Amino acid sequence: MTCTGDLDGAIGPLRRVQRHVQADGGVWLRGYTDLVLARLLARLAARDGDRIRGEEAVELLVDASGAFAASGDRRRYRQCLLELGRNTADLGRPAEALHWLEAYRADTGRAHARGRELWAEMFVRRSRLREAERQAAVLRRHALEDPLTGLGNRRSAERRLAGLRFGEEPLSLAVVDVDRFKEVNDGASHTQGDVVLRRVADLLREHSRTGDEVFRWAGDEFLVLLPTATEAQAVVIMERLRAAVAAADWGDLRLTEPVTVSVGVATASPVEEGQPDPAVGWRALFDTADLLLFSAKRSGRNRVRAPGGGPADGRSGA
Template sequence: MTASDPHYSAPRPRGSSLAGKAYWAMVQRVTVIAGAIDVGYIFLFAWLGASTLAWINVLSVLLYAAAYGLIGRKQNTLALLLIWFEVMAHAAIGSLLIGWDSGFHYFLLLFIPAIVVANSRGFSAPIVLGLLLYYLGLKAVCDQWGPLTPLPGAELRTVFWVHVCLVFAMSASIAAFYRRAILSAERSLVEQAQTDALTGLRNRTGFQSQASEALARSQALGESVAVLLGDVDHFKQFNDRHGHEAGDRVLIHVARTLQTHARGGDLLARWGGEEFLLLMPGCTQAQAEAAAERIRQAVVGTQIPIDGAEVPLSLSLGVACLGPEESLQSGISRADRALYDSKHAGRNRVTLALPLAVPA
């Protein structure tokens, strides 16, 4: 009867195909668990002398096996119908045969959270109302005609406590599942908010959320920290001449080049437009200048095929080595002024920022 877990009854969540695949993989696993528990019910009811319910659980196991196979073949709607049928029929037959006090009806209540969560187009209210009417109708029928094959008091109490324990366990499992889903969605949203969609690098927000901590750690250790700010030369003219799609290919190429030359502990971001920022903890000015020159040469050394022609690229860079107590924003501002000097001096070059002025 554990197949009344609402994971079975919920329509497929709308959203990314990845989320849908994960959901149905989870449902398949739950069908296995539910089928296994129904196997246990076969032995329980055979031991209690309720042979009809034992045979019903044999049918339930077969239905779950069929639902498992249907989900594997992407026939999810038919699988859902089988699961709904099994749960509702099982609850009704069990309640009618051995009585409302057996607790079979508790499993129907587990549908409610999944119905509400999974239906995003206003369908949850009528579905829950229909479930309520079914529940109340089943209670009325059981009061009128049940139990048809009652169990002795001790055996009935055994079934009741088994159902109570299973419902509590399943409720905890459902809550844990939705909590994991919420936390996963939250992490995904945070990641998306901090990632540049085109290049896959950190955006300005994502960079700043990690850079301050990295800078503080390096300054506490007495390490030097360098900032590299690079800008693709003549990018606006490139976009105007070849189109934005070609411009996107250039940005992706430059991003990959920077990733290739960044060290493991460096923080790389698309700073905005055609600008890229690289924070290099534990890097001296000489090392930063050499790294910037390697990056510049790597960009110049490749050409992007556009419209059947090889289009040359170049990158201007500004490099600043932060002072012992200098803020990240101050270092970036000095690297930006050095980048401006590279542009003003003819582009395709690396310029070192002036040392930080020390107050008299």
């Protein structure tokens, strides 16, 4: 009725609601009904010049402000203070109006100050959270990355290998070891040895296929994962990597011999449709490649070995 402009028709029902809520309602609801009734009375007082209704509106606003303050609704509490200032000013009581408006300004100032404090607090919390996230990312990277070469470390490799699915398509694994690396460390220095490891890591990355993954397994041993590569393809790829290391320029280092690597390759073949899933796991594949690496070492080093042999270039054996 109020919304349609029937202020006189709305006053009776609203008074009955207010009496009912005062008897049975909670603190906040009593304050809200007082506020609504006070606004209606203030409109009627302004329309008719009715001072009595204006005074009643002020009394209801005082009660409403107390109810909102008690229930913690500071926004409506401040709204009541503002309306008290306006209504008492309309009633010709400027000193009282000033009192309510000062109270409104003070509480609004406290709210703004608290808002600034909360904003600053949230800014600090957000900054701390971002720093914690950054530190966590650094820790995750350090946990999975070899700090010397930038390759994934053994933990990273094991996590990747544990997620492999065998049988759907061929998959090859190569274990790469730097030949006579102990002599490099003993004959030159560990600093020179670190340079050798970094360059070997870079060469393995540079000459691998897109999609192949290179890890530093331990010490001078690296692991190359070759998805979808058959044994023949893996041998060709690893021979290219072996040749790249052998052909690299090591002249700036105090080495008695050029750096070479030996490689063992193992492959898990795909399973034809209708055949049972293979029982092979990555550890069995790694052990096979590691044994073939040992065979390459015993056969003279600087060569690639696979179960079916190696490239026909004089560095392979059957």
